Amino acid sequence: xxxxxxxxxxxxxxxxxxxxxxxxxxxxxxxxxxxxxxxxxxxxxxxxxxxxxxxxxxxxxxxxxxxxxxxxxxxxxxxxxxxxxxxxxxxxxxxxxxx
Numbered sequence: 001x002x003x004x005x006x007x008x009x010x011x012x013x014x015x016x017x018x019x020x021x022x023x024x025x026x027x028x029x030x031x032x033x034x035x036x037x038x039x040x041x042x043x044x045x046x047x048x049x050x051x052x053x054x055x056x057x058x059x060x061x062x063x064x065x066x067x068x069x070x071x072x073x074x075x076x077x078x079x080x081x082x083x084x085x086x087x088x089x090x091x092x093x094x095x096x097x098x099x
Contacts, residue, residue: 019087021094027079028091036098043070048098055092059083 031040036048047055061067062076063083080088 019090021090024091052092052096059088
């Protein structure tokens with residue numbers, strides 16, 4: 001019985017610590033719009049509905065400093081510098097769901 005309780009507590013803690021894509025996206029919304037409907041600073045593509053893998057690849061490229069689309073590499077690198085791989089995955093999945 002103790003093992004079951006400990007397992008449930010551990011699972012609850014992991015879900016509590018899981019990255020929240022919606023919360024992470026809040027700092028993106030100022031430029032990309034609440035639903036990803038804007039061209040950020042009039043330069044980027046509209047990101048709403050992008051495939052999660054495409055978003056993840058783009059964000060990892062910006063974080064690594066290897067992506068610079070429309071001259072936004074430096075700005076985006078700063079935006080995603082603190083994101084972990086789990087954060088990037090979570091926000092990518094969230095952006096994919098935007099319509």
